[in-house]
Ligand SMILES: [Ca+2]
Ligand SMILES: [Ca+2]
């Protein structure tokens with residue numbers, strides 16, 4: 001075939017192809033043009049396949065992502081629920097503590113109120129006492145620091161029981177009253193006691209039982225450090241058997257047998 005014929009043949013085939021495409025007919029795929037079209041179609045099919053695969057892959061990724069997000073969301077939802085529960089529990093606990101605090105506060109307020117009331121009562125009583133004090137002083141009813149029926153002189157209280165007994169019994173009786181047998185410490189005390197004792201005789205807390213002529217006061221007062229008021233010629237330790245001292249009918253001291261029964265005088269410090 002000549003070159004001119006080949007060209008004309010190709011032109012003819014192209015025209016026929018276009019004509020068939022315009023008419024919606026399938027082109028005749030033979031010769032060089034048919035081969036080229038088939039190749040193009042194959043390439044198009046490969047590209048389409050790749051696009052489909054790409055789409056499928058994207059879709060798969062989307063599904064995986066969605067599932068994963070769904071799981072994360074579910075987990076977060078669960079944690080949120082737990083958090084809400086804990087917050088609720090906290091609120092509940094806070095309410096209990098608040099109620100307890102409120103109760104304590106109310107109790108304290110009541111106690112403060114009661115204390116205020118008590119203070120008012122004390123102040124009122126104090127005011128009444130203060131108003132009555134001058135009258136009591138005037139009536140000579142002022143409170144004495146000695147027990148009832150005890151005489152007071154300076155810092156001491158004195159008791160003159162009506163019963164009698166020996167010296168040791170008297171000593172014991174005074175001790176039971178939280179006191180001791182009379183101890184004469186000075187002139188003033190001797191004068192005061194003498195006024196109350198004469199003409200009766202009373203045991204006093206002085207003896208030389210432990211050692212002859214070694215006189216001892218019951219409360220430990222030093223015998224030699226205080227004045228003595230023995231009657232004339234006493235102490236004489238008559239019959240070598242006089243170891244306890246007493247006040248005679250003139251209020252002077254004498255030693256006598258300790259088993260003699262006499263009244264006695266107890267003494268203790270005033271409060
Ligand atoms: Ca005394
Ligand atoms: Ca004696």
Ligand SMILES: [Ca+2]
Pocket residue numbers: 234235236237238242254255256
């Ligand atoms: Ca004597």
